[in-house]
Amino acid sequence: MARIVVLGAGVSGHTAATFAKHWLGDKHEVVVVSPNSKWNWIPSNIWVGVGEMKPEDVIFELAPVYKKAGIDFRQAKAVSIHPEGKEGSDRPFVTIEYTDPNKKGQTEEVEYDYLINATGPKLNFAATPGLGPDEGNSLSVCTYQHAAEANNHFQNAIERMKKGEKVKFLIGTGHGMCTCQGAAFEYIFNIEHELREAGVRDKAEIKWISNEQFLGDFGVAGLHIKWGGHIVSSKVLAESLFAERGVDWITGAHVKEVQKGKLQYELLDGTEGEETFDFAMLIPPFSGVGLKAYDKAGNDITDKVFAPNGFMKVDADYTPKPFEEWKASDWPKYYQNPDYANIFAVGIAFAPPHPISKPAKSVNGTPITPAPPRTGMPSGIIGKTVARTVCDVIEGKYSLEEVKEKGHHASMAEMGAACVASTGKSIWNGSAVALTVYPVVPDYDRFPGTGRDPEYTFGEIGLAGHWIKHILHYMFMWKAQLKPGWTLIPE
Amino acid sequence: MADYKDIQKNITPYDDKTYGTMIPGPFQRFLRTCKIWQFIRFIIINLKMLAVVSKSHH
């Protein structure tokens, strides 16, 4: 009997664990280690953040679902990986620390045959002084709890506006190296939509601040779509939407510090500025969750297994090289650790070889470049693909050493993504930007100029996009709860 | 339906942001929430997305 241990029960880890168990049945063991008792459909946190959904609409308890599936769930956080075992045992293991209230603080060694690291991001609020809802002066929608708190402030702001007060909203990224601009984009337009619905739009000043070199970069070097007989850049389309909705913007900004009601930033041209706000929602930068790794003798090999940003090294080409030399083939295909063939990293947990957007530094040398996003669809596909490969190895179809010839692959440079960015939630008045991009990582050799296939890269804004986003919410909540037909719902 | 005069108000002459972009006119805006048209787009967008999804599994 083989044992797969999956660290993290987010989009990627949950997909990997549930499919692995589905394919392997009772002949093999699947263990999931994750610190939260609940699963969260993170994309819908945006709607929690404006009061259009309640936290309980976007979460469910994991334990009953895993029990039904026959998955061994440990509500705990992984602390360290020991890929060579320890004195007296060659069996690799992870050390976990329980967060389960019944066993809180207890530690345990969980042995594995195959390890899938799907620990996602650490929300690194500490990178910017004063950033974040817990110890700082800004709000967040990255977790359902943060989103619920943001909504309390939002409802309060609406009340103030109804009494005639002016309120300034500042929304975007809270550091020069942030990713996930899409989430901030959705939030700013949901705020704008809700304020119009509440009849107080004229009392609000709404401003975007982000580290993108241009509006519409989104950390994927922007994209070009066929539109009205032209090929149009997402810069034009994003600017069009911001101008249409009367939303001002600052781009190329590294937020240096967030104080109560104001923040300081540095721009790419080296100038510094200050913005005041009544309400700020700023996405933090992401890093790895801080797992450590040790060899058999107990020496710290974290630097060998993880990149400096804390994400796990996989089969990518990590040789530093200038933007002009980046290749689609730099991106990992199998997500297998180069030193330990039975360890894989999926979703946000793997270290990308380089950003997707062209790197930029301010004239003072401050890096101001979006880090590469790994949205839900690639995270789900990668999780499922790696689970398939591991199951094939367990079933003896090929060995771990043959994964790179025979394994299933899911390079972000060979994969498309369908994204639906909400710009207002309402069945008849809502809208969303529905777009597809293929491939996610531009391949300038295959598609000179824009790096993407114009047949499969498209986008438009409208009510249909909202319907799709809303239906996807229910579909993915259904799928994640393993309700009838769940395997038929695509990632 | 909003008219062009209303739509123009967010453009400032020689402003490096709003003066260089395009703003959807009344008909475009109407189409974005026209139920019949959006139902047709709903079908088309879903088909396009399914095509991208199927190209992404190897």
Ligand SMILES: Cc1cc2nc3c(=O)[nH]c(=O)nc-3n(C[C@H](O)[C@H](O)[C@H](O)COP(=O)(O)OP(=O)(O)OC[C@H]3O[C@@H](n4cnc5c(N)ncnc54)[C@H](O)[C@@H]3O)c2cc1C
């Ligand atoms: C506000 C917001 C809106 C978004 N909207 C969209 C959208 O509309 N469309 C889209 O495609 N994507 C969207 N995304 C991105 C999407 O949420 C991510 O792509 C996806 O969640 C990544 O999946 P993951 O499994 O890698 O990480 P996560 O989903 O973050 O899961 C990580 C898991 O690891 C667990 N974990 C953390 N530390 C440890 C540890 N030490 N040991 C064990 N487990 C650990 C966590 O508790 C969690 O269960 C959005 C993201 C945000 C923040």
